[in-house]
Amino acid sequence: MLRPGGTARARLPLPCRGAAARGQAQRGARARGAAGCRRAPGGRMGRMTTAAPVPAPTDAPDATGLGTRREPCELQVLDTALIAPDTLRLGLARVDGAPVRYEPGHFCNLAIPGPQGEVWRSYSVATPLRSGEARERIEVVAAAVPGGLATEYLFARRPGDRLRASGPFGRLLLPGEDPEYYLLMGTGTGLAPYRAMLPEIEQRAAGRALRVTVVMGVRSPAAALYLDEFRGFVARDPQHRRLWVHYSRELPETPAADEAAGYVQQGLPFLGLLPATTLAYLCGNPGMIDAAAGWLGAAGFPRRRVVREKYQSRPTAG
Ligand SMILES: Cc1cc2nc3c(=O)[nH]c(=O)nc-3n(C[C@H](O)[C@H](O)[C@H](O)COP(=O)(O)OP(=O)(O)OC[C@H]3O[C@@H](n4cnc5c(N)ncnc54)[C@H](O)[C@@H]3O)c2cc1C
Known part of the structure; x- marks a missing residue:
């Protein structure tokens, strides 16, 4: 069985949490927009009853995404744990401390160093939230794949290590109007x-x-x-x-x-x-x-x- 690099759960101090960093994150968010967001699925359903939800107010005006492959965002590993056989949970946060904005169902991409250069692998964001909210700590869960590049790399991460990420992306999103x-x-x-x-x-x-x-x-x-x-x-x-x-x-x-x-x-x-x-x-x-x-x-x-x-x-x- 593969072991994660560490199991510490304590929150690490995040650098750059001052006003300058927040301003930077805000500017970045405006410049990038919500990277990769696409229309939610489902289209108009036959027998809908609810109006499109109004995004919940967020108390994180500096919230932003995770960047793009060309301009990835740097994440810090906060904690790691094996939460099931061969299943690693990684707690992550932006190094600049800005809360991460994503929709429930989104995934992010992580840069994985490989023998023939960098590859990117996708992981769903598992941290629960309401639409329109943001989270400072996000978690992903990775199942071990024997001989897998990302598996080997991610399972060796320890709190304090850094990763490059992009996102959020995905179409596994709730629609504007609910089905029955x-x-x-x-x-x-x-x-x-x-x-x-x-x-x-x-x-x-x-x-x-x-x-x-x-x-x-x-x-x-x-x-x-x-x-x-x-x-x-x-x-x-x-x-x-x-x-x-x-x-x-x-x-x-x-x-x-x-x-x-x-x-x-x-x-x-x-x-x-x-x-x-x-x-x-x-x-x-x-x-x-x-x-x-x-x-x-x-x-x-x-x-x-x-x-x-x-x-x-x-x-x-x-
Ligand atoms: C949108 C999206 C979201 C994803 N979210 C998650 C997530 O939240 N959690 C998660 O664990 N994974 C997720 N994945 C899968 C993840 O991106 C990687 O594919 C997975 O972690 C394996 O990567 P690796 O580099 O370790 O293995 P690789 O180096 O890609 O593969 C090594 C070998 O194993 C084979 N292989 C690859 N995957 C599997 C598998 N699942 N079972 C058996 N053999 C396999 C390959 O064909 C290859 O021969 C997601 C994929 C997508 C596209």
């Missing part, structure tokens, strides 16, 4: 962006019947990332929310009512999904995404109602 039913299906670290979405979904669901089913696919109980948080989310509105955990290799000794053996896509026929009212999100293992998207397509889901993010290395990422 969100399906959030992911495998392994592919649950990270859904964890980031929970506060925003909770806010949107306040006082209305917004159905949400989270379907988590993991190998074993030890690999069930953020399980308590997803269970807490469901427990706060059990009438409209469901969680299913599928274990592909090892079931818990005494499985709970929301736990089953097998692959996530095997549960699809039993979730009451209707193309007219459901917006489906698929994230993580590319094989799972192809299988689940195939089933949803055959069930009548148009492509725009199935938002996908395949976790695979992309040579052009940046």
Whole structure:
């Protein structure tokens, strides 16, 4: 099993936190805009009920993104921990101290030194927040891939180390108008962006019947990332929310009512999904995404109602 470089969780003092740095960050944010933001998915849904959400006010006027590949931002590693077998959590912050603005579901790219030069790898931002907010500390979770360049590099990082990043990017975002039913299906670290979405979904669901089913696919109980948080989310509105955990290799000794053996896509026929009212999100293992998207397509889901993010290395990422 790979070990992370360290497990210290203490917040490191961030340099450049004065007014000059804040001014610089503000100017940078204005110059860059929200790097990589694209329109949220879903298009206009057939039976919408809510108006587009007004972004929550932020108390971080100097909040900014993470730059671009040409002008990357420098991040400092605040803390590292193994939070599941071969799964590393990295707590990161901008070296200039500016809060990072991103939307729930966004990912960032990290520069990874390699034998043939630098490569870039993508990681979802797992830190929960509401739309329009910003966070000084963001966390990403990386699953170890045997022989992987980023795996070797990231698992050796220690608090205080620096990384270069760009972003935020991505299309795995909540739409302006909610559907009646969100399906959030992911495998392994592919649950990270859904964890980031929970506060925003909770806010949107306040006082209305917004159905949400989270379907988590993991190998074993030890690999069930953020399980308590997803269970807490469901427990706060059990009438409209469901969680299913599928274990592909090892079931818990005494499985709970929301736990089953097998692959996530095997549960699809039993979730009451209707193309007219459901917006489906698929994230993580590319094989799972192809299988689940195939089933949803055959069930009548148009492509725009199935938002996908395949976790695979992309040579052009940046
Ligand atoms: C938008 C996006 C978001 C992502 N978010 C995350 C995230 O939050 N957490 C996360 O852990 N990963 C995430 N990924 C995947 C991540 O970017 C890397 O692909 C992954 O960490 C492997 O990189 P590596 O350099 O260690 O392995 P590489 O050097 O790219 O690969 C080494 C070898 O392993 C194979 N390989 C690569 N990936 C896998 C795999 N998953 N399983 C089996 N074999 C593999 C390759 O084909 C190659 O032969 C994301 C990918 C994308 C596109």
